[in-house]
Ligand SMILES: CC(C)[C@H](C(=O)O)[C@@H](O)C(=O)O
């Protein structure tokens with residue numbers, strides 16, 4: 001299996017290296033031949049090549065079985081972008097688009113032992129286990145823009161095909177879980193949300209065994225705080241998915257724990273990354289939580305290598321460590337990135 | 349003072365009537381002459397006139413000192429809209445636009461005694477007191493749309509003037525509170541967010557005494573759950589404000605408690621409404637929480653009549669009742685709408 005590694009910026013390299021070490025260990029004990037290749041990406045690639053997604057990086061990603069990414073961005077690049085420099089984030093969006101990664105899976109559940117790390121009361125957050133399926137190559141992220149300092153315009157376009165394929169991914173996922181799909185939109189205002197709702201209902205006809213409900217995005221932002229445990233799979237458009245999955249990750253304890261898989265057509269390479277950002281304030285201190293990245297490596301094994309056993313063994317090792325009291329700084333503890341790595345490796 | 353009452357749909361009429369009774373009592377004890385006039389609006393106006401904002405209603409609103417609104421919408425109207433009927437929500441958007449209500453103030457704080465009603469731990473939610481200033485007449489709500497069943501498009505436009513005026517409202521509000529303004533955008537992706545950020549920074553030059561910070565919307569959805577008490581005033585564009593203010597209302601206990609004031613140019617009438625919806629599931633049962641509507645009436649006295657003392661007396665009465673244990677169903681209690689009214693009236 002050939003995996004391209006994109007460390008990126010801030011804490012990206014630290015968490016990526018940690019995840020690769022765990023991936024290597026899991027592959028070794030499952031006799032999976034693993035071949036990794038590191039490439040420049042994001043701000044780091046702007047520094048080196050003036051381009052957040054250099055052609056060689058893109059080519060390597062398209063030719064790999066999977067891509068493991070750390071994080072991109074940082075204040076230095078934000079400042080430079082004001083003067084016309086390219087943005088690290090533009091590299092991420094271009095990569096998602098070029099790889100055709102229309103479905104972004106973001107699972108978040110309350111790990112055993114982490115009840116106290118959640119800002120919510122135990123009685124509210126108990127049993128929360130949600131998979132957010134976020135549409136990733138459409139909507140406001142990819143509509144044509146008009147920049148300007150006196151007026152600006154972003155476009156939010158969606159087509160039937162774009163909604164259909166991500167809806168199918170979500171219904172399939174719900175079928176393999178508790179059988180409830182919550183589709184989130186703003187159909188009382190947006191034309192694209194009305195299209196979204198109609199298409200999701202059409203796709204539902206092929207999944208009569210899955211219960212489907214529609215919830216408005218403002219109400220959903222509320223329900224994730226008041227009743228997170230009543231949901232199973234949530235499907236939504238790109239920006240709503242960005243907002244709601246971050247909120248959800250905080251609800252179950254820390255964004256540092258949340259992995260993601262971005263998938264395209266079957267057989268094409270997937271992209272795996274923790275959902276947290278580059279956290280420039282703690283970069284290089286060796287205290288970043290690597291678990292989101294490690295669990296992303298587990299998703300890589302599941303979705304891009306079909307290695308369910310190896311994937312589940314990483315997930316079980318992480319769950320065991322958390323139940324055993326492993327707490328990085330974001331979880332109110334003092335474990336370092338290295339401590340977390342050692343713990344997961346020995347549990348593995 | 350001439351106030352137009354728009355009961356609207358679902359629980360709208362119940363909470364509106366309750367709020368008007370409190371408003372009347374507060375006006376009587378402060379010797380404010382109050383003249384009210386009820387008009388058809390939303391789904392109720394569609395039923396009667398086939399139009400969610402009949403011309404007579406709009407004319408009355410434009411000629412009043414203030415407008416008090418219940419709520420609009422419901423599943424019956426959603427169904428009819430699929431077959432081409434007008435939407436109640438379209439009436440609300442048209443009213444906001446016609447009245448020029450560009451600044452929507454949505455305060456949410458943790459009331460004393462309600463620590464247990466919040467889904468968050470007491471230690472996390474304690475001292476939360478946030479004013480969301482939501483831009484209300486621009487963005488995705490008012491961009492031109494292209495409807496379609498195979499493709500659709502919503503437009504998100506913003507102009508410098510639109511951002512400037514709502515930013516000024518927010519800086520003024522922060523100056524009168526703790527002096528911290530958090531501007532929320534998605535500047536790493538959206539052109540309108542980059543415009544937003546630049547204009548807010550320009551306006552900041554006139555308010556050097558206010559601390560300004562920029563937070564991305566996905567991070568903000570997280571911070572409202574993890575550190576709600578560190579914020580003071582939050583300013584953001586229309587749809588982000590819709591999502592974040594609902595989330596916040598849940599954080600401090602219940603959306604049933606949250607009032608709002610929608611303001612335009614100085615001297616023009618304001619619109620006051622609870623931020624909750626029409627809650628068709630409990631409409632007519634007499635159990636809706638009227639406090640969001642009652643506190644909206646208090647905001648009306650403050651912002652449209654300059655009657656700070658009368659406004660504060662309603663707010664103090666509500667706070668007293670909540671501290672005294674008044675709990676409607678949404679707060680886990682069994683008090684009816686009428687019980688809440690009686691309690692507030694006697695506290696007043
Ligand atoms: C970095 C940014 C462009 C990105 C996004 O908004 O998609 C990030 O927030 C994410 O969720 O992966």
Ligand SMILES: CC(C)[C@H](C(=O)O)[C@@H](O)C(=O)O
Nearest residue numbers: 188189218421437440590623
């Ligand atoms: C009813 C709906 C159009 C409205 C909005 O989205 O603005 C509501 O959610 C609100 O927040 O006032």
